[in-house]
Amino acid sequence: MPSPEGEGNAKHALEQAWAAYYRVNRSANKPLFAVFPALKAALKGYAASSLLDVFGFWVMWRLNGGFEGTQKALGLSRPAMYRRIAMFREVFKEHPDVFEIPGITVDPVAFAEGMKARVEQRDG
Template sequence: MADFRSDRMPSPEGEGRAKTALDSGYETYIKANASVNRRIFGAFPELRTALRGYASARLFDLFGFWVMWRLTGGFEGMQKSLGVSRAGMFRRIAQFREVFGEHPDVYEFPGVTVDPVKFAEGMAERQRNT
């Protein structure tokens, strides 16, 4: 695994962009993921070949980590909301930087927008309706 100690961000939060994001639930993301994957692979069938085995599992894991980073408010939010250990957070950040070349707080997936406020509002609405 790459060593980023000499190329540190200002804090474990990175630049702090996600720190103010609202808390959310991990279970909803997992449930939504199955239907999203079917649509993505239907639109881009070559992805299934390109993303097999370990690579696909790692990519989806890191993408999910990035989404949850944004939705829960970064380093501290993931620790509080999801109970991820400090060591686990540093390990995931290092893996993310190894694959995507940037800290998850700075990296932007082209064409992907995460709106924590709308997510929290939508989750609250769903809970009221159940």
């Protein structure tokens, strides 16, 4: 046995199949390949925006004490909250209530006290 792949028959067959698939579809996919750099750039912005949305949702969830507090703070309907939770779970594979981000701690009490002090300072 020359490698962990054995003689490599299965790997070789798969590589041949992909090569044949690519040859057949190359001409059909040429227009798609031509716009791929632009498509990639457009999706990069969307991905970054989506990540920012779900990260911000997690912070709001933590600062506002979960579902009801976040719903009230953001003015979202119940279905909108469920959509946000589903989007969060799709990205991070966990519910925002149990998800932890290493190195980031959210302190709702310190946040509330700090915001109260800022409002009082601003309003004089």
